[in-house]
Amino acid sequence: MPEVSTQTRSIPVPGGQLELSWAAATDTGRRRDVNQDAVMTAFPLFVVADGMGGHLGGEIASASTVDRLRAVAESGQVSTDAIEDALAAAVTDISLHPETTDEGTGTTVTGVFLDVDGDEPHWVTLNIGDSRVYLVRDGSVVQVTTDHSVVQELVAAGRLSPEEAENHPYGNVITRAVGPTEGVTPDYVRIDIVDGDRFVICSDGLTKELTDYGILHFLGENPDPAAAVTAMLEAALENGGRDNITIIVLDVALRETPGAPAS
Template sequence: MPEVSTHSRTVPVPGGSLDLAWAAVTDTGRRREVNQDAVFAAYPLFVVADGMGGHVGGEIASASTIDRLKAMTEAGTVTPKTIEKALARAVKDIASHPEATDDGTGTTLTGVYLDTSGDAPHWVTLNIGDSRVYLVRDGAIIQITTDHSVVQELIASGRLSPEEAENHPYGNVITRAVGPSEGVTPDYVRLDVLPGDRFVICSDGLTKELTDYGIRHFLDENPDPADAVTAMLDAALENGGRDNITIIVLDVEPSARAADSGAGISDADADTDDLRDAGSSPAAD
């Protein structure tokens, strides 16, 4: 079992500060020979990549993508523009290994970063593929990202129910990825900051083994992020561990002054549709 610890940081924002706490874990699982997942979790960016395209190719794709995003973060600026430049560089990195990669090589990418450039802090999620970002708010778990997958397209068109999708033969087929034959523009969702928000960022190795209810259960049972990711990993392995498993849990507790300054949505009881309507357009630089 990987060793997991909780990291924390206090971030100054207009009107106060945010106390962030997070933990991350990645594991090969019980049926794969290698781990094609990669993860980066360091303020202000928290991302997961799930590689595909052969043992070596998938590892190259996910590692190249995470390495480029890490370098971007360390340079000090995280915006949609810098993210997309980093992903374009990652695509060139992937293509520079023709002995191990081809047009079928790529990686998912999903995550969240904190934007403190405006009058109030905001979260911005980014997504390409079928790894996911969940938000737990006011006791409800909400999938913020939309899967780029054949199954999701069938659900959206009304040709497949969510229950039928669980065992669909095309369940692993994604329609967008970071790779030589794909574009590198993620979907973005912008979210206001509310006290007590918890994010789960994960590859599909977790969601293959745990339902949304199961994820929320382990979050409810484990207030500490390291305990939460460990409990979810243990459960996913116990349920079969059919794929590589990568999980980030990120908690935020705004100070009273930050909350008073308007760092929150106007309706604290907003449902999933409200969140998407409020933030589904591309985030501004």
């Protein structure tokens, strides 16, 4: 088990302070020889990538994508345009690598960033593939991102129930990825900043082993992000650990300044 620690950041916003705390971990799991997942928590961008491809292809694809996105985060200029430029550069990186020649090489990329441009700061989720962003608000958990997968398309078309989808033989087949022959435009969702929100960003190695209810349970039992990540990772491993498992928990606290206009 990796050691997990909680990091914090305080950001001034109109009317007060935004207090963020987060933790992340990635684990090979119990059935895979290598970890093809990659994770990045570089404020204001938090990302999980789940690579796929023979030999080292998936590992290279996810690492290349995260490296390009880390440069965006470190520049301090995180925007949808900057993210798409970084993903386009990652596609080039992947295609030029001698060990990413398999047709199926690529990676998911899923995450959330804090957008402070404009009058109203807000969150933006991004997604390509079937890794996920969940939002826990007011005691309920909601999957914010929509999987780009064959199974999700069947569910959306009414040809498969969510229950049938859980064990479908095409459960691992995704329809969009960052790779040499794929597009690089993510889906985006804007989310208002709300005190008490908790985000979970994860690869499907977690959701193969824990239901949405299970995620909500472990978050409720563990208010500290590092403890929540550790508890979910342990449970996923105990439930089989059939794939690489990567988890970020990001907590949001909005502290309004007395007498200041509400944000």
